[in-house]
Amino acid sequence: MVNGSERSGGADVCIVGAGVMGTSIAYQLAARRLGRVVICDQGTVGEGMSGRSSALIRMHYTLREEVELAVLSLRMFREWTQVIGGQPVFHPAPFVRIVHADEVDKLRRNIAMQRECGARVELIDGSTLASLAPTWAVEDVEFAAYEPESGYGSGGQVAADLLNRAQELGVTYLARTRVLGLRRSGDRVTGVDTTGGPIEASLVICAAGVWTRPLLRAAGWDPPIDTEFHHVAMVRRLQAEPRDGLACIDSVSRTYFRPDVPGTTLVGSFYGPRGIDPDDFPQQPTESEAVGLVQAASRRVPGLADGGIAGAVTGVYDMTPDTRPLIGQVPSLPGCLLVGGFSGMGFKISPAIGVAVAELVADGAASSVDLRVFRPERFEEGRPILPEGEYRDDLNTAR
Ligand SMILES: Cc1cc2nc3c(=O)[nH]c(=O)nc-3n(C[C@H](O)[C@H](O)[C@H](O)COP(=O)(O)OP(=O)(O)OC[C@H]3O[C@@H](n4cnc5c(N)ncnc54)[C@H](O)[C@@H]3O)c2cc1C
Numbered sequence: 238m239v240n241g242s243e244r245s246g247g248a249d250v251c252i253v254g255a256g257v258m259g260t261s262i263a264y265q266l267a268a269r270r271l272g273r274v275v276i277c278d279q280g281t282v283g284e285g286m287s288g289r290s291s292a293l294i295r296m297h298y299t300l301r302e303e304v305e306l307a308v309l310s311l312r313m314f315r316e317w318t319q320v321i322g323g324q325p326v327f328h329p330a331p332f333v334r335i336v337h338a339d340e341v342d343k344l345r346r347n348i349a350m351q352r353e354c355g356a357r358v359e360l361i362d363g364s365t366l367a368s369l370a371p372t373w374a375v376e377d378v379e380f381a382a383y384e385p386e387s388g389y390g391s392g393g394q395v396a397a398d399l400l401n402r403a404q405e406l407g408v409t410y411l412a413r414t415r416v417l418g419l420r421r422s423g424d425r426v427t428g429v430d431t432t433g434g435p436i437e438a439s440l441v442i443c444a445a446g447v448w449t450r451p452l453l454r455a456a457g458w459d460p461p462i463d464t465e466f467h468h469v470a471m472v473r474r475l476q477a478e479p480r481d482g483l484a485c486i487d488s489v490s491r492t493y494f495r496p497d498v499p500g501t502t503l504v505g506s507f508y509g510p511r512g513i514d515p516d517d518f519p520q521q522p523t524e525s526e527a528v529g530l531v532q533a534a535s536r537r538v539p540g541l542a543d544g545g546i547a548g549a550v551t552g553v554y555d556m557t558p559d560t561r562p563l564i565g566q567v568p569s570l571p572g573c574l575l576v577g578g579f580s581g582m583g584f585k586i587s588p589a590i591g592v593a594v595a596e597l598v599a600d601g602a603a604s605s606v607d608l609r610v611f612r613p614e615r616f617e618e619g620r621p622i623l624p625e626g627e628y629r630d631d632l633n634t635a636r
Pocket residue numbers: 253254255256257258259277278279280281282283284285286287288289290291292293294392414415416417444445446447448449452467468469505551552553554576577579580581582583584585586636
């Protein structure tokens with residue numbers, strides 16, 4: 238896709254957005270020496286939704302390609318300091334997935350598929366879970382999925398480390414440079430207009446997260462991306478309580494939670510209101526929203542109800558109709574690649590997305606993980622992704 242030639246006054250690839258996706262792609266393009274790469278952000282690196290991410294790293298997905306992306310990324314998170322540099326980014330927190338009792342058959346099938354993809358995951362029964370998590374209420378759990386090697390990270394750190402490494406390899410970073418629109422020559426996209434002037438590029442990669450839709454709509458293709466508002470609360474745990482150090486996504490309480498800084502647990506929401514303006518949303522949940530979230534999680538971890546709320550954040554997901562990303566050439570806009578719509582799941586797969594998108598740019602197809610399933614035009618074709626083992630709350634959930 239890219240010829241790699243040096244051209245003055247332009248770039249071979251211009252990436253819009255310096256979140257975990259844009260920086261991961263920039264690093265991988267540079268590592269493969271795929272020509273001149275410019276990455277610009279309307280703010281600064283990681284300042285978008287990556288910096289607000291709960292950053293859970295887990296392998297439990299219902300679609301094979303998602304599992305493959307997560308497995309490859311886990312390996313990269315674990316090798317972070319050797320390959321990317323900086324401080325270690327991966328914090329171990331074994332992960333538990335609890336589904337509705339009538340979906341345990343799907344859980345079994347999904348675990349088998351995940352193991353085929355190389356994920357370390359086990360089916361555990363309720364009594365094993367009770368011994369792993371003695372402070373949880375698990376009487377209703379017959380079986381759960383358990384990932385002993387999963388954990389969490391930091392979206393801000395990942396984006397900053399990847400950008401640093403990309404810059405060392407020659408990538409040009411333009412902070413506080415807003416892309417105002419795509420430049421065209423006939424049908425073909427030939428660069429971008431920015432607040433700092435035009436940038437000519439053979440290929441524009443749109444990794445603008447929740448800001449993707451207005452940018453592409455103005456260029457002539459309206460991506461099926463809706464925004465969804467989410468709350469996260471940090472709960473200070475009582476000192477006397479034993480710490481289990483586990484992370485969990487729980488369909489029954491409709492919450493997810495994981496350890497955070499020592500003595501606190503991070504709790505996040507499954508659902509949220511749609512249509513929120515990413516440039517104008519409440520920066521904090523209200524007290525009753527935060528308390529409601531913690532109460533819901535305390536159904537699974539009763540001790541949370543007695544802890545104080547130490548902090549809270551909000552964020553916005555870029556949701557697609559099947560809650561899967563849109564990756565590929567933008568329909569009717571040759572020269573523009575879309576990498577967006579991550580629907581609340583992007584952090585954990587961002588290292589592998591960089592690898593696979595760089596392969597797509599270099600060779601016309603990704604070889605590490607087949608990205609074709611995520612082609613942006615699948616909804617126009619009437620072929621959304623719907624895996625056999627999909628849980629009913631995965632169609633609209635924190636992922
Ligand atoms: C509250 C919350 C919790 C989450 N929890 C998890 C989790 O536990 N695990 C997980 O895997 N994922 C999680 N996610 C999802 C994950 O964080 C996102 O999928 C991921 O960060 C998206 O990265 P991105 O690079 O696509 O977007 P962003 O990080 O938002 O980056 C896009 C960048 O583009 C820039 N930009 C936009 N428009 C323009 C323009 N016109 N010109 C220039 N720059 C522009 C923005 O400034 C921004 O920096 C969570 C998300 C939220 C909000």
